[in-house]
Amino acid sequence: MKDETNDAERLDDYSYTTIQLGVWRLLLPVELTSSQWSPLARFSFSRLGKWDGLSPALLIWRFVHPWLNLMLFALTFASAVEGTLLLYASSRLLRTVETGLVTGRPDIQAIWHAVLLRVFCTALTSTSRWARGWVAPIRRRRIISHFEDYIFQETLRLDISTIKGFQLAGQIIFTAHQPNGGIPLTLLALVSPILTTILRQVSWKHPFLYYASNLDYIRLRTLKAIGSETYREEITSGNIGSWVLDEYKRARHALGTISDASPHTQMTTTTNPVSRIFQALSADLPTFYWAASVVADPSGFSITSFAILQQHAQAIRGTVSTLFYHFSRVAATVNALQYLYKLADVTNKVVDGDESYPNSTLSTDKGMAFELRNVSFAYPGGKSKENAIRNLSLKILAGQLVVIVGTNGSGKSTIIKLLNRLYDVDSGEILVDGIPIENYRLSDLRKAQALLTQDHKLFPLTLAENIGLGNPERVNDMQMVLQAAEAGGAAELIKKLEDGVQTTLSPVQTAYGYRLEKYKTLQSMLENMEKEADVSEGEKQRLVAARTFMRFLSGGIRFAVADEPSSALDPKAEHQLFQRLRESGDGKTLIFVTHRFGHLTKHADLIICMKDGQAVETGTHKELLALGGEYSELYNVQAQAFSEDTG
Numbered sequence: 001m002k003d004e005t006n007d008a009e010r011l012d013d014y015s016y017t018t019i020q021l022g023v024w025r026l027l028l029p030v031e032l033t034s035s036q037w038s039p040l041a042r043f044s045f046s047r048l049g050k051w052d053g054l055s056p057a058l059l060i061w062r063f064v065h066p067w068l069n070l071m072l073f074a075l076t077f078a079s080a081v082e083g084t085l086l087l088y089a090s091s092r093l094l095r096t097v098e099t100g101l102v103t104g105r106p107d108i109q110a111i112w113h114a115v116l117l118r119v120f121c122t123a124l125t126s127t128s129r130w131a132r133g134w135v136a137p138i139r140r141r142r143i144i145s146h147f148e149d150y151i152f153q154e155t156l157r158l159d160i161s162t163i164k165g166f167q168l169a170g171q172i173i174f175t176a177h178q179p180n181g182g183i184p185l186t187l188l189a190l191v192s193p194i195l196t197t198i199l200r201q202v203s204w205k206h207p208f209l210y211y212a213s214n215l216d217y218i219r220l221r222t223l224k225a226i227g228s229e230t231y232r233e234e235i236t237s238g239n240i241g242s243w244v245l246d247e248y249k250r251a252r253h254a255l256g257t258i259s260d261a262s263p264h265t266q267m268t269t270t271t272n273p274v275s276r277i278f279q280a281l282s283a284d285l286p287t288f289y290w291a292a293s294v295v296a297d298p299s300g301f302s303i304t305s306f307a308i309l310q311q312h313a314q315a316i317r318g319t320v321s322t323l324f325y326h327f328s329r330v331a332a333t334v335n336a337l338q339y340l341y342k343l344a345d346v347t348n349k350v351v352d353g354d355e356s357y358p359n360s361t362l363s364t365d366k367g368m369a370f371e372l373r374n375v376s377f378a379y380p381g382g383k384s385k386e387n388a389i390r391n392l393s394l395k396i397l398a399g400q401l402v403v404i405v406g407t408n409g410s411g412k413s414t415i416i417k418l419l420n421r422l423y424d425v426d427s428g429e430i431l432v433d434g435i436p437i438e439n440y441r442l443s444d445l446r447k448a449q450a451l452l453t454q455d456h457k458l459f460p461l462t463l464a465e466n467i468g469l470g471n472p473e474r475v476n477d478m479q480m481v482l483q484a485a486e487a488g489g490a491a492e493l494i495k496k497l498e499d500g501v502q503t504t505l506s507p508v509q510t511a512y513g514y515r516l517e518k519y520k521t522l523q524s525m526l527e528n529m530e531k532e533a534d535v536s537e538g539e540k541q542r543l544v545a546a547r548t549f550m551r552f553l554s555g556g557i558r559f560a561v562a563d564e565p566s567s568a569l570d571p572k573a574e575h576q577l578f579q580r581l582r583e584s585g586d587g588k589t590l591i592f593v594t595h596r597f598g599h600l601t602k603h604a605d606l607i608i609c610m611k612d613g614q615a616v617e618t619g620t621h622k623e624l625l626a627l628g629g630e631y632s633e634l635y636n637v638q639a640q641a642f643s644e645d646t647g
């Protein structure tokens, strides 16, 4: 057994080669690295790992933008003249040889000078191409970061009803900035060097594993995932948009210009100057061979002018096709940019107010009071012909315990969304503490509300942050986080986990593997990286409930909602949750949306029974039972089932 462990450790140490490429760590089985890479390729690899992030030049460029741009401008200018330079060197070589042939006395020294000039020009242009391939990705990273930040900020700003039409903007701009055809300056670099081709063939046909090893990059990816539409409701209602944006900016700053292009792209675009020089020189071998032949046997005939003509034609063909390609990319990029900048002109449909909450004269310490006057509402873009809420009028007094019941799709959750101002009513009005809801500053209003809904999800962050975000200002207050975990019924679960509150249940995916079946070490590494902690839906719901309690602990909550949070909870957990919510409900108006009749409905100050977007009955449990209408029908179905079960 001991031996096996030692073997496994040895295998871990020696079975793969590690290469750092920007934010990625690439692992390749060692047998492939030793037997199938050419010496040149291995030379490139060993250099690649060291360059990224360590070069003083990189660090300077990272902070001094003008230099970066100046450098790229100079290199681009060099690319414009390098064709002419090479052509001049070739022509000079050919003419020197031709003169020798015509006069019958080849000037060997002049020929060697011409050959050296050609070698020098080739080395010079290859180095400048290599330098461009090095500078351009950094600039590309900067440009993409700029637009990514812009899109991220703008999409966080937009509310739910406004955002739908602009989901495509991000995709379009990134497509236009793909490394293989995005930034015109990158496009100027000439392609298909032999070495790069070898690298591509060797490393991407064979098994590999790569994963993001840069913590700032993982954080950035995580925050981007949180900024997506999946978490829109939590972000908006939880008022944590600015926390997400601040964290995002911090991670972006920390990441700097380290490349996040895929290892594939990085390996095919980043090679070293020596390999570049070799590649370019290898293309000239026929010319050198021909020159050597002439030296060896000057009597042979040369069609110099034909060769020069051929080179001219080739150069012109190359320039023209590059220009055409370049122009088509510029047009596509300009279109994408125009589309992107439209984002900034979009204003939110839910307009912010300027009244602060609580109102010094109208608000009370008992909780938030609501009045709905003839409210109608249909979801923007919704397919239903019917309004989700129809001519709804009702009053909820400060500090009341309200229960909303009703059939599926009757509008229960929609009322909550309107009270949280996730949407604005189409007609009618909602008053909060006697003032129209639109008059209040959204951030003030949401700060005073706590929502716990069945749709609320866990973020791909640690459990500590997941709970702490109930109160973004105290997200790192571990004592408060643990207190909230206890109140939400999640303390036991946290104790069970190896990393406790620092566990990330479902991290964003940043590891990828290919054909690893034979390579057990790499395979199990990948599986470990992809592994999600096994927790049940009910346990997740307890964690989300803990986030709500964290919000309660912030103090200023005057209105709390639990919208069917109990669907995945066992009866004991559900009872505890309601008890705890009620206990912490002092000074708050509480609304429970539920399908279950029991303690809640019996204790409720007000029950609202919804049907087809309307409140068909309102009153206490006793009053509604006495009515013998919709509520009593719903109640009796459950009561009957219960008595049949126990009977």
Ligand SMILES: Nc1ncnc2c1ncn2[C@@H]1O[C@H](COP(=O)(O)OP(=O)(O)OP(=O)(O)O)[C@@H](O)[C@H]1O
Binding pocket: 379, 381, 382, 383, 384, 388, 406, 407, 408, 409, 410, 411, 412, 413, 414, 415
């Ligand atoms: N985001 C949305 N877009 C379009 N229509 C929606 C959206 N959310 C809800 N609806 C529609 O609005 C109506 C009311 O939905 P709501 O979620 O308020 O019902 P509910 O009473 O809470 O239902 P349930 O008991 O099933 O949770 C339904 O017809 C529903 O299909």
